[in-house]
Amino acid sequence: MHTLASYDELPYDSLPLPETQPDFLAAVARLHGFEAPPPSRARILELGCAQGGNLIPLAWRWPESVCVGVELSRVQAEAGADFVRRLGLGNVRILHGDLAALPDDLGQFDYLIAHGVFSWVPPAVQAALLEVCRRHLAPQGIAYLSFNVAAGWEKLQPLRAALVGRTAADLPAPARYVQALRVLDELQTECSDPLLLKEIAYLKTAAPSYLFHEYLADFNAPMTFAEFAARLDAHGLRYVGEAGPRRAVVELEDAWGLIPESMAGRWLDAEGALDDAFATRFRRALVARDDAPCAQPPQASALRTLAFHADLRSDAEIDLESATEQDFVNPAGNRFPIALPAMKAAAMALSGVYPNALPYPDMVDAARRLLAGFGLPAALDEAAFDAALFQLVIAHGVMPTAWPGTFEAEPGEHPRAHALARQQAGSPGWVVSGARHVALDLDPAGRMLLAALDGSRTVGELAAWMRTSLQASGRVPALDRLDELTRRQLWLFARQGLLQADRDTPDPA
Ligand SMILES: C[S@@+](CC[C@H](N)C(=O)[O-])C[C@H]1O[C@@H](n2cnc3c(N)ncnc32)[C@H](O)[C@@H]1O
Structure with missing residues (x-):
């Protein structure tokens, strides 16, 4: 099977994305009068899942769920499958494959996630993605599809055109990225538009994969909300709501007593108008089958x-x-x-x-x-x-x-992190995910401490172990305050839900 060279060469930072959590999606759907299936026992499909940095923590959190990830970049898919194997997690599979050619026996899913995929693939794959949604969504299922919106991207197109035009498309992705940074320097002196200057400044510090895949990739096809809604309609799908943060929401005048079906057209028009008013660049749309009950503006x-x-x-x-x-x-x-x-x-x-x-x-x-x-x-x-x-x-x-969950609040006498956090912390290239599916920014010492929390050491022993390990590795950060720093770090881990209840016996090595 073929692979995607640009993503093999410059993998996307595979982060946990809080807005894709099914418990959150179910909550947003409910605000729209739409009842989605219980997330903790759901079947979850992620398309274009990279190495699974988003999907694997969901599978870990909900052992009764069944999770499948599909990724065309062989390097990323294999990294994900290897991570799952090492974790011994039985309810998630990361498949190397094309979302446009899914295995027939995949079944139906309650939640389908495709973040950063729809606008970045050729038209035929876009159509295939919508077909997958229609075919593989359960009757009350919810799909999360993010896409770039024309209202905000219109003004950024000259920047993309300059970056595409002034860099060599045949270079490997990392080398082309370096070339793009030089072009950004040039553009900074040539350009006077404040919006573009702000974007250029941001791009110079953004993740290389972001700059590459938004501004240099072959495809980045922003569309209006109306076009998106029409595409959904053509594939037997329907808009349910928005999972991204918003500054305003649609409220329909004189809608009292109207059933959702009869307010749908007005609502969709108003969503488009909102994009124009706020120059929206990106949407995270929730989508359902068109034979499911119609949603309404949030209540x-x-x-x-x-x-x-x-x-x-x-x-x-x-x-x-x-x-x-x-x-x-x-x-x-x-x-x-x-x-x-x-x-x-x-x-x-x-x-x-x-x-x-x-x-x-x-x-x-x-x-x-x-x-x-x-x-x-x-x-x-x-x-x-x-x-x-x-x-x-x-x-x-x-x-x-829609899933409150419960998490351990204190480090306890023998702090012990759950196996996912330890494996993430100990695996280069993997981000540690907090209990609420946020990416945690840990320094190397923090990762080292977290990876070592198997419940075998007391807090004091951990501080001593950190001292020896940091000295051995040549890192000597504030050794005199190491006790205090270790304790503080442990409380931070507890606050992110990374710790498990104290147990008498340590985990097997
Ligand atoms: C911009 S990245 C987003 C990755 C991830 N969803 C995230 O948000 O971090 C797009 C991903 O989709 C994958 N992809 C592109 N076309 C695909 C296809 N036809 N089938 C499966 N995956 C595909 C790429 O390899 C890449 O990992």
Whole structure:
């Protein structure tokens, strides 16, 4: 079978992508009035899965799920299959193959994920991808398809044209990337458009694979939302909602009493108008079969049936007494303004139990208790609270989930990381994924510590072991503070849900 040379030579950073988590997709679908299958026992198919950095942690998290990844780049597919073998994980397979020629006996799937594929493949493969969705989606299944949107890409096309035109297409991908960096330097002096200059500055620091595959790849075909919806329609599929963070959502006037079917056309038009207003570049569309019940624009009322998690902090002391707007910041540095005191309290409560989630009623109770603890009125304006929560959920400051999960919160006496985290930490080229499917940025010492957490050492022994190992490897970072740094690192691992309950016996080597 043939392979994809550009991805063999310059593999895509295979990261966990929080927006593709089926529990999140099910939650978003529910906001749209669409009930997707329970994620923890789901059949999940990922197309163009690279080495499986997104799919494998999902399979690990849900042992009762069945996960299949398909990847055309032989190098990436084999790296993924090898990782799965070493982990001894029985519910996931990474297949080397073409999504346009899937094995006949693959069956149907509750969740189908294709991130960074649709706009980057030739038209025939795009059509095949939509056919796969129609053929392999279960009746209530949800597909996640991300694609580049014309509204935002229109202005970036001259940049792509310059990079494609001024680099040699026959060079191996890594060498062409180096050439592209030089072209970016030239463009920086030639160009005066602030938007392009901002993009050039970003591209100079972005992952090589991003620059290559967005700006130099043979295919990058942005399309309007209307075109995308028409393509879905032609393949017996239908738009359900958007899994990406948003600044605004569609609210239809005079839609009261209308069934979803009769508001569909107006809704889709409004989605397109929103792209034009915000110059949207990228969409993460949720898609279902067209014989499944029709979805509708998102409804805040559905929030009450969901659970939520958030990892937020505030630079300033949180003022629960007044409705002064305060910024809450997530680990990626994104800022989310919150004014409503009850919502500030809820954000504090959620962040306090992260990575665990709180079902809506528990979150509201926790917010009330926090307010009462500060001697403030615990009565809550539910409509105002739901409106504030809805805004945060839409912007991804607070993530909704249909699967709360439970995670160990403390390192314990003999810290022990779960096998996936240890193997990720000990495997070069693999990113460590947090419990909520986020990519963790660990330095080499952090990875070394995590890989060693088999439950055989106490916290003190771990600090001593780190000291010896770091000295032996020639790295001598703050040796005098190593005890403290080790302890702090362990708490960070616990906060990311990487640790398991303390056990008497260590894991077998
Ligand atoms: C931009 S990358 C995205 C990788 C991964 N989904 C992610 O988001 O990190 C696109 C991936 O699709 C794979 N791909 C492209 N055409 C394919 C095809 N016809 N069948 C299967 N995989 C394909 C590429 O090899 C590459 O790994």
